[in-house]
Amino acid sequence: xxxxxxxxxxxxxxxxxxxxxxPVGSKALADRHNLGVSPATIRNxxxxxEDGGYIHQPHTSAGRVPTDKGYRLxxxxxxxxxxxxxAERRAIETFLAGTLDLDEIVxxxxxxxxxxxxxxxxxxxxxxxxxxxxxxxIVPLAETRVMLVLITNTGRVEQRVVDxxxxxxxxxxxxxxxxxxxxxxxxxxxxxxxxxxxxxxxLSPEDRPVAATILSVILxxxxxxxEEKIVFAGAANLAAADFTIGLRDVLEAxxxxxxxxxxxxxxxxLSELTVRIGSExxxxxxxxxxxxAAGYGAGDKELARLGVLGPTRMDYPVTMGAVRAVARYVGQxxxxx
Amino acid sequence: xxxxxxxxxxxxxxxxxxxxxxPVGSKALADRHNLGVSPATIRNxxxxxEDGGYIHQPHTSAGRVPTDKGYRLxxxxxxxxxxxxxAERRAIETFLAGTLDLDEIVxxxxxxxxxxxxxxxxxxxxxxxxxxxxxxxIVPLAETRVMLVLITNTGRVEQRVVDxxxxxxxxxxxxxxxxxxxxxxxxxxxxxxxxxxxxxxxLSPEDRPVAATILSVILxxxxxxxEEKIVFAGAANLAAADFTIGLRDVLEAxxxxxxxxxxxxxxxxLSELTVRIGSExxxxxxxxxxxxAAGYGAGDKELARLGVLGPTRMDYPVTMGAVRAVARYVGQxxxxx
DNA sequence: CCCTGGCACTCCGTGTTCCCGAGTGCCAAG
DNA sequence: CTTGGCACTCGGGAACACGGAGTGCCAGGG
Numbered sequence: 152x153x154x155x156x157x158x159x160x161x162x163x164x165x166x167x168x169x170x171x172x173x174p175v176g177s178k179a180l181a182d183r184h185n186l187g188v189s190p191a192t193i194r195n196x197x198x199x200x201e202d203g204g205y206i207h208q209p210h211t212s213a214g215r216v217p218t219d220k221g222y223r224l225x226x227x228x229x230x231x232x233x234x235x236x237x238a239e240r241r242a243i244e245t246f247l248a249g250t251l252d253l254d255e256i257v258x259x260x261x262x263x264x265x266x267x268x269x270x271x272x273x274x275x276x277x278x279x280x281x282x283x284x285x286x287x288x289i290v291p292l293a294e295t296r297v298m299l300v301l302i303t304n305t306g307r308v309e310q311r312v313v314d315x316x317x318x319x320x321x322x323x324x325x326x327x328x329x330x331x332x333x334x335x336x337x338x339x340x341x342x343x344x345x346x347x348x349x350x351x352x353x354l355s356p357e358d359r360p361v362a363a364t365i366l367s368v369i370l371x372x373x374x375x376x377x378e379e380k381i382v383f384a385g386a387a388n389l390a391a392a393d394f395t396i397g398l399r400d401v402l403e404a405x406x407x408x409x410x411x412x413x414x415x416x417x418x419x420x421l422s423e424l425t426v427r428i429g430s431e432x433x434x435x436x437x438x439x440x441x442x443x444a445a446g447y448g449a450g451d452k453e454l455a456r457l458g459v460l461g462p463t464r465m466d467y468p469v470t471m472g473a474v475r476a477v478a479r480y481v482g483q484x485x486x487x488x
Numbered sequence: 489x490x491x492x493x494x495x496x497x498x499x500x501x502x503x504x505x506x507x508x509x510x511p512v513g514s515k516a517l518a519d520r521h522n523l524g525v526s527p528a529t530i531r532n533x534x535x536x537x538e539d540g541g542y543i544h545q546p547h548t549s550a551g552r553v554p555t556d557k558g559y560r561l562x563x564x565x566x567x568x569x570x571x572x573x574x575a576e577r578r579a580i581e582t583f584l585a586g587t588l589d590l591d592e593i594v595x596x597x598x599x600x601x602x603x604x605x606x607x608x609x610x611x612x613x614x615x616x617x618x619x620x621x622x623x624x625x626i627v628p629l630a631e632t633r634v635m636l637v638l639i640t641n642t643g644r645v646e647q648r649v650v651d652x653x654x655x656x657x658x659x660x661x662x663x664x665x666x667x668x669x670x671x672x673x674x675x676x677x678x679x680x681x682x683x684x685x686x687x688x689x690x691l692s693p694e695d696r697p698v699a700a701t702i703l704s705v706i707l708x709x710x711x712x713x714x715e716e717k718i719v720f721a722g723a724a725n726l727a728a729a730d731f732t733i734g735l736r737d738v739l740e741a742x743x744x745x746x747x748x749x750x751x752x753x754x755x756x757x758l759s760e761l762t763v764r765i766g767s768e769x770x771x772x773x774x775x776x777x778x779x780x781a782a783g784y785g786a787g788d789k790e791l792a793r794l795g796v797l798g799p800t801r802m803d804y805p806v807t808m809g810a811v812r813a814v815a816r817y818v819g820q821x822x823x824x825x
Numbered sequence: 826c827c828c829t830g831g832c833a834c835t836c837c838g839t840g841t842t843c844c845c846g847a848g849t850g851c852c853a854a855g
Numbered sequence: 856c857t858t859g860g861c862a863c864t865c866g867g868g869a870a871c872a873c874g875g876a877g878t879g880c881c882a883g884g885g
Contacts, residue, residue: 178847179847189857189859190859194849209866212864213865290625402724516877529829531877531879548837549875551878
């Protein structure tokens with residue numbers, strides 16, 4: 152049903168529409184791409200593509216516009232991820248150079264990605280659940296109050312203020328700190344609950360009430376509260392895209408951490424890059440937008456995800472190339488630090 | 489030149505225009521506000537106000553719209569800050585209740601403010617330079633690498649990875665940590681440089697190279713690098729306001745930390761609330777927007793600033809009330825924790 | 826001296842009409 | 856199966872008219 156020429160026509164339609172943002176007609180296609188056939192033939196092919204649901208005409212006498220299904224076919228079979236130019240590569244390297252703490256890496260990455268793709272960039276902080284505990288610190292703030300600082304091997308630092316049930320002396324704090332570190336140092340976050348459960352036995356009875364409070368906070372912080380942080384940048388790029396309708400919805404979605412999480416997080420296949428096009432996206436208000444996402448991590452394990460969100464009408468090959476490249480570079484940075 | 493009735497007319501114009509978003513004419517004014525005079529009289533007053541530059545008509549035969557100068561007069565002399573309703577007060581309290589760490593306080597505050605005012609809310613993290621050092625922690629990561637964690641009395645935590653010039657043993661790390669804490673605990677950030685400068689003398693010569701590296705990072709982190717963090721929320725509210733033109737510029741400005749800093753930071757008078765209206769604002773692209781900002785802090789010293797950014801055509805009394813209230817509540821929270 | 830009603834005038838915005846052009850679908854011929 | 860031709864459709868822009876809101880000004884009255 153869809154022979155090679157029809158696919159070529161679809162590819163041409165997508166490419167032209169992406170670059171001109173106007174419905175593309177048969178004559179323009181015949182002129183700009185050398186398909187070797189006349190406009191009339193292209194019209195027949197277009198009719199077939201429209202029957203298949205790959206393209207759509209806004210009005211009877213207008214050109215054709217790709218549908219979500221058309222973009223999907225284009226992404227899956229008609230395009231190749233476009234590698235970055237040398238200049239862009241260098242830009243990434245200089246942008247992410249130097250020993251940086253995690254906050255800075257994430258902040259710079261999200262800006263870089265926004266600048267590179269001219270879309271809204273979204274970066275998820277490396278997931279806690281896949282990292283290990285590097286250090287636990289307890290800092291007395293007042294007689295019955297301490298600050299708990301948890302440091303992971305990915306450089307992430309979590310701090311919590313804890314109110315204690317009773318007064319605690321400094322030397323007992325030191326002791327507790329030593330015990331905690333001995334038990335938890337290098338412990339994978341997945342194993343924290345069982346490790347923590349076994350701890351009270353090693354402590355003297357008088358320390359247990361305080362320890363119980365602190366331990367429960369540790370558990371809550373590291374395990375239950377792995378609502379992971381997400382940042383975005385480049386919202387101004389939305390205004391440039393002719394988003395007149397629905398912009399409000401998009402901005403709202405961007406400020407909903409939960410929505411963003413799920414957008415990036417729901418990997419639906421095993422490949423490196425996830426592309427979700429228009430209505431494939433489960434959230435109303437994000438119809439009309441596409442998401443290109445990739446996992447990134449130090450070494451081979453995926454720690455978190457990053458990606459961009461832009462109009463359905465985006466340059467997929469270029470965008471996918473940029474997302475993939477940034478994900479790889481960030482992975483290298485994380486592995487190296 | 490501007491008698492009481494003319495001022496009343498200006499107030500009425502501002503109020504009507506804010507609520508209707510349409511140029512307001514003499515007849516509508518006479519109908520909706522009981523000024524006790526006829527439309528013709530109001531027309532005369534309007535002519536005077538226009539001569540003074542307080543109002544402006546978009547076209548001949550259109551109603552009048554307040555100018556920036558008009559809003560300024562309104563804010564300074566014709567309006568009173570409107571206190572929050574009981575419901576709103578309770579909303580703030582529940583929203584900010586509980587012992588929270590600084591990140592959470594700031595995140596919740598910015599969302600609260602955005603929701604309350606229906607504008608874009610901007611909150612600056614409490615300034616480092618006005619707080620004191622609570623604790624310094626050094627965590628060995630590798631033979632020549634440590635993580636430095638600095639905790640201030642406002643609950644802020646800064647972490648940096650430091651590469652050392654030579655291998656350092658754990659007991660020397662402990663010693664250094666003890667010395668640092670003894671010297672810096674409770675030290676105001678303003679005094680950190682001199683305190684740090686005096687430190688090397690107290691250390692054994694073999695420790696000095698490592699100490700010098702660490703100290704320079706402390707200095708850099710705490711003092712030189714007080715590019716303070718700013719967060720915003722509620723960008724979706726921009727789309728609701730009929731911002732068609734310039735929205736892109738506004739979004740861009742919002743992502744520029746530096747611009748935001750200066751917007752909030754440049755206090756131009758001693759009063760609690762700073763209002764900057766339209767062109768009073770030094771940044772192109774933010775013409776057409778007004779900023780209402782306030783300082784907040786624990787106790788009486790101002791630690792940082794927060795505020796909202798919205799269309800020039802905003803309800804100043806209500807917005808100012810909300811900003812002031814939130815600033816006060818956050819201050820209380822910070823003082824209490 | 827200030828307020829008021831009346832009046833002529835000015836435009837904005839809206840609705841209508843009209844036309845042009847791009848693009849299509851179909852058909853018959855190569 | 857491809858191609859040129861042809862009639863048809865429709866969206867969008869230009870031209871136009873018009874109603875209404877609002878103004879400025881002026882003369883009369885308290």
